[in-house]
Amino acid sequence: MRAGALRHQIWIKGPTITTDANAEVTETWGTVTVCWAAIEPLRGREWIASGMENSEITARGWIRYVSGIEPTMQVYYGTRTFEIVSVINPDERNRELELRLKELVHT
Numbered sequence: 001m002r003a004g005a006l007r008h009q010i011w012i013k014g015p016t017i018t019t020d021a022n023a024e025v026t027e028t029w030g031t032v033t034v035c036w037a038a039i040e041p042l043r044g045r046e047w048i049a050s051g052m053e054n055s056e057i058t059a060r061g062w063i064r065y066v067s068g069i070e071p072t073m074q075v076y077y078g079t080r081t082f083e084i085v086s087v088i089n090p091d092e093r094n095r096e097l098e099l100r101l102k103e104l105v106h107t
Contacts, residue, residue: 065096
């Protein structure tokens with residue numbers, strides 16, 4: 001992986017579940033790592049479902065290998081948030097990770 005391709009600074013965050021004294025559950029997102037990535041949009045599509053307009057943008061990202069990255073985590077890039085759909089370690093060489101991403105659209 002060429003260093004020049006990693007031009008997008010991202011934050012990868014994981015969920016933390018806490019329960020307070022009233023047994024109320026709260027989910028917060030804590031930073032797992034901040035790193036440089038290559039982010040590439042794959043496709044965009046819009047459709048109307050249940051009378052509401054929705055949009056889905058899928059992207060692919062590459063980062064240098066970081067252990068512990070899981071599909072339960074999210075990628076924050078600028079003002080955009082992506083759900084990690086899958087994490088691929090090409091050839092199991094622990095050199096880089098390919099992240100398949102689904103953008104979360106905030107309404």
